Amino acid sequence: MESSSATSQISHEAVCFCGQASVTRTSWTEKNPGRRFRDCSFYGRPVSCDYFSWVDLPPHPRYKAIINGLLRKGNNKGNEEQKIRRLVKFHRIALGVFVLGAIIQNLWLRIVPDNLLGLVLERKLELFTW
Numbered sequence: 001m002e003s004s005s006a007t008s009q010i011s012h013e014a015v016c017f018c019g020q021a022s023v024t025r026t027s028w029t030e031k032n033p034g035r036r037f038r039d040c041s042f043y044g045r046p047v048s049c050d051y052f053s054w055v056d057l058p059p060h061p062r063y064k065a066i067i068n069g070l071l072r073k074g075n076n077k078g079n080e081e082q083k084i085r086r087l088v089k090f091h092r093i094a095l096g097v098f099v100l101g102a103i104i105q106n107l108w109l110r111i112v113p114d115n116l117l118g119l120v121l122e123r124k125l126e127l128f129t130w
Contacts, residue, residue: 016040016051024055033067035059 014022022038036055042048059067 014038014053017049018042018047018051022051022053028071030064030068032059033064033071 016022016039018040020041023041023043024036024038027033027035027037035058038051038053038055040048040051
């Protein structure tokens, strides 16, 4: 069974093969979006009796298309939000590196005497002016 449940509730109307009250869940698969079904309350465990029955009739093709379209839109918004979060994280890191570089440069300028700094800059200029 390829369904994922968004909602579940104990149903006192139907009893599964192991004598327990079945659980009503909602399928959000592409084939059965929003369609309710009942299964064993021990579903997913080794003691499950594999009871399964649909509560709702199969969805109309137009209904399926609309619901699946809305679900895809919702998933795309989640992807866009994730991209924005990654971008914000990248920019925070880049800004942190920039600030750290500025702090190191500031400390360097305070520690290194002016005459040594002048020699270092002079030497760099000599390397670039052949």
